[in-house]
Amino acid sequence: MSITVHPDFGQIEILLRRCGVLDPDLPTTRIVTHGAVIYLNGDRAWKMKRPVRLRFFDFSTPDRRHDVLARELELNRRFAPEVYRAVHAIRRDADGSLHLDGAGETVDWVLEMTRFDDDALLVTRAEPGRLDDAFLRTLAETVVDLHRDSPISDDPHGADRLREVVDGNLASMSAFPHILDPDAAEHLTRRIGAMIDENAYLLDHRARTGRVRRVHGDLHLGNIAIIDDRPVPFDCLEFDEEMATTDVLYDLAFLVMDLWARGLRHEANTVVNHYLDLSADDEDAYRLLPIMLAIRATVRAHVNAAADNPAQARRYLALAEGFTNPTTPRLIAIGGGSGTGKTTAARAMGGDVDPAPGARILRTDVLRKRLAGVGMTERLPRSTYTSQARAAVYEELNRLAGIDLAGGMSVIADAVFGSHAQQRAIADVAAESGVEFTGYWLELDEAERISRIEHRGPDASDADAAVARHQTGTLETPVDWIRGEWPESP
Numbered sequence: 001m002s003i004t005v006h007p008d009f010g011q012i013e014i015l016l017r018r019c020g021v022l023d024p025d026l027p028t029t030r031i032v033t034h035g036a037v038i039y040l041n042g043d044r045a046w047k048m049k050r051p052v053r054l055r056f057f058d059f060s061t062p063d064r065r066h067d068v069l070a071r072e073l074e075l076n077r078r079f080a081p082e083v084y085r086a087v088h089a090i091r092r093d094a095d096g097s098l099h100l101d102g103a104g105e106t107v108d109w110v111l112e113m114t115r116f117d118d119d120a121l122l123v124t125r126a127e128p129g130r131l132d133d134a135f136l137r138t139l140a141e142t143v144v145d146l147h148r149d150s151p152i153s154d155d156p157h158g159a160d161r162l163r164e165v166v167d168g169n170l171a172s173m174s175a176f177p178h179i180l181d182p183d184a185a186e187h188l189t190r191r192i193g194a195m196i197d198e199n200a201y202l203l204d205h206r207a208r209t210g211r212v213r214r215v216h217g218d219l220h221l222g223n224i225a226i227i228d229d230r231p232v233p234f235d236c237l238e239f240d241e242e243m244a245t246t247d248v249l250y251d252l253a254f255l256v257m258d259l260w261a262r263g264l265r266h267e268a269n270t271v272v273n274h275y276l277d278l279s280a281d282d283e284d285a286y287r288l289l290p291i292m293l294a295i296r297a298t299v300r301a302h303v304n305a306a307a308d309n310p311a312q313a314r315r316y317l318a319l320a321e322g323f324t325n326p327t328t329p330r331l332i333a334i335g336g337g338s339g340t341g342k343t344t345a346a347r348a349m350g351g352d353v354d355p356a357p358g359a360r361i362l363r364t365d366v367l368r369k370r371l372a373g374v375g376m377t378e379r380l381p382r383s384t385y386t387s388q389a390r391a392a393v394y395e396e397l398n399r400l401a402g403i404d405l406a407g408g409m410s411v412i413a414d415a416v417f418g419s420h421a422q423q424r425a426i427a428d429v430a431a432e433s434g435v436e437f438t439g440y441w442l443e444l445d446e447a448e449r450i451s452r453i454e455h456r457g458p459d460a461s462d463a464d465a466a467v468a469r470h471q472t473g474t475l476e477t478p479v480d481w482i483r484g485e486w487p488e489s490p
Helices: 010-017 061-078 133-148 160-175 182-198 200-208 248-261 265-278 280-306 310-324 342-350 366-370 387-406 420-433 446-455 466-469
Strands: 029-030 037-039 044-047 084-092 098-100 105-114 212-214 224-227 230-233 245-246 328-336 359-364 411-414 435-441 482-483
Touching: 010 037, 010 044, 010 105, 029 098, 044 061, 061 105, 084 342, 105 265, 133 160, 133 230, 133 248, 133 265, 133 482, 160 182, 160 200, 160 245, 160 280, 182 200, 182 310, 200 280, 245 248, 248 280, 248 310, 265 280, 265 342, 265 359, 310 482, 328 342, 328 420, 342 359, 342 411, 342 435, 359 387, 366 387, 366 446, 387 420, 387 435, 420 435, 446 466
Parallel strands: 328 411, 328 435, 359 411, 435 482
Antiparallel strands: 029 037, 037 044, 044 105, 084 098, 084 105, 212 245, 224 230
């Protein structure tokens, strides 16, 4: 985010040139933020903290700038070691010459980073059709790993953490009444506050059970690079431990909101569903996502207002309001034999089902691996496919669907549903939750199903050709579900 040029910029650049950091024969690009200046030169990026004191941070002394740069290096090397190289002292000899490290008086500090291409940023590629599902699932896996390795907070007050952010957002919005309508800001704040109150127990429970952690803190599309075809988060929030210590789903929500704001509903839904598939500890908290998306969008609203970008500020305010609008959830079941395209259909329609961020896709193949305590793509022996195990998987599917529906979220249930009893049970979940139910029964000839199974890549499904043949003629076709090819829309 660019801001007005400050006199220290020229001084910093002169400093870097005098100590030999910037090659005068190479073009130099300057990137300015509230607290830092970054110079791109050759294959390196050099970052210095500006000598400023603002509301959120104090970089007014060399010691403070050193501490925060050292912390930035430490934190970011967890997930981007190829980018973050070292923190160097800029020192002055007795004769007045400047150099990096070594002896002499310390003048300032600079962070050395490996430069990557501008088009490597995920934000430059976040357009319809440019992010395939395989990459999106890898992105979700990256965030899961990041959160799994993040230090756990011992603060049990998850709801209060979000309330503080909401209160701060209102104060920030109130500074720009000519851009952000004060009545709309007040109404949004009250609505988000009410949603937090409704879910306070769950938020506090998550804090007590390790889901509040020292996370990235600023996980938007502009802070994720694609290096060697894999997503690499960088530039985490380093100057405020409290701001960067939050619920892991709130950290994820920045990324999801960023995708949703660009109209990439399918992409956002794919990321959040794969994250939850891999993170069982977050499974019962899908209902929290609208709250967290609204808060993230509100942050973007007042940040754009501060940057004198009224159109974007109002757009994000409207987006935040949309996340808080009540929406009637629904339950969609997709059944049929292995290889009929159930999972493809579920993923295709997931992002189009309200409310944001789309439907939670509950897949028996994933739940089976979770209950067995194995990795998602690890094959289970056929001996484990007992009637008791099958019943346990469907019981878990119905249980989780009920939890999500009770929380106001829509669900797509992806399973064979090969018996009338299983079909009635999932329909009963909808009836008990008071929501609309739609069942789709997908059909395909045996040879095509087997071909699809034999050509699929790594997947949670253990179905093979023998399973497909066994299913032919043995599955009980539902009488009141929509039959045929999978639909283009729900």
